[in-house]
Amino acid sequence: MRTLVIGGGGTIGRRLVPALRTRGHDVVVAGRTTGDVHVDLADHPTVEAMYRQVGPVDAVVAIAAHGALDDFPTLTTEALYDNTRAKLFGQIDLVLTGQHHCADGASFTLTSGIFADQAWPHVTGGAVISGALHGFALSAALELPRGMRINVVSPTMVGDSVDAFAEHFPGMRPVPMDDLVHHYLDCVEGPHTGRIVRAYG
Secondary structure, three states: OEEEEEOOOOOOHHHHHHHHHHOOOEEEEEEOOOOOEEOOOOOHHHHHHHHHHHOOOOEEEEOOOOOOOOOHHHOOHHHHHHHHHHHHHHHHHHHHHHOOOOOOOOEEEEEOOHHHOOOOOOOHHHHHHHHHHHHHHHHHHHHOOOOOEEEEEEEOOEHHHHHHHOOOOOOOOOEOHHHHHHHHHHHHHOOOOOEEEEEOO
């Protein structure tokens, strides 16, 4: 299976890409500045160029881009749009554009987050991104052509990021990396579509 991983050089990708390769996947890694091919999820022409360069793939996994923390009393619609541009609209673009480039039966696995279901301070952008991605995936699962599938993995704080984020989300239980990688592998290799996988530890 030929699998395109956007953000494969990041925290999750450093665990997921080797796991995919161990299972026989031909993995192509994409990133803004690293990887086999470059892409900026906030820039549609680079998404088109990535798909043309890579050619047909059997699976697309998006684990790139992060929503920034925000301050609600000073939050503006412009700042909210900037925060969601890559993580929300960029992932949606991967699907809307990818449906025209990927192989028959290809799968898309997007990444949202716990803030769709659990409210925390300073993550209004994260809540908007994650809730919208869930709605998009449920609708896309009904209409993707040629037997294509779509699922979303929605992690809590990931195990390898505890040191970086624990102070912002005190009391949040992390998801172990092995469990998280398993969820992504299941989305790529399994038969399911339209699933929101809540990896909440």
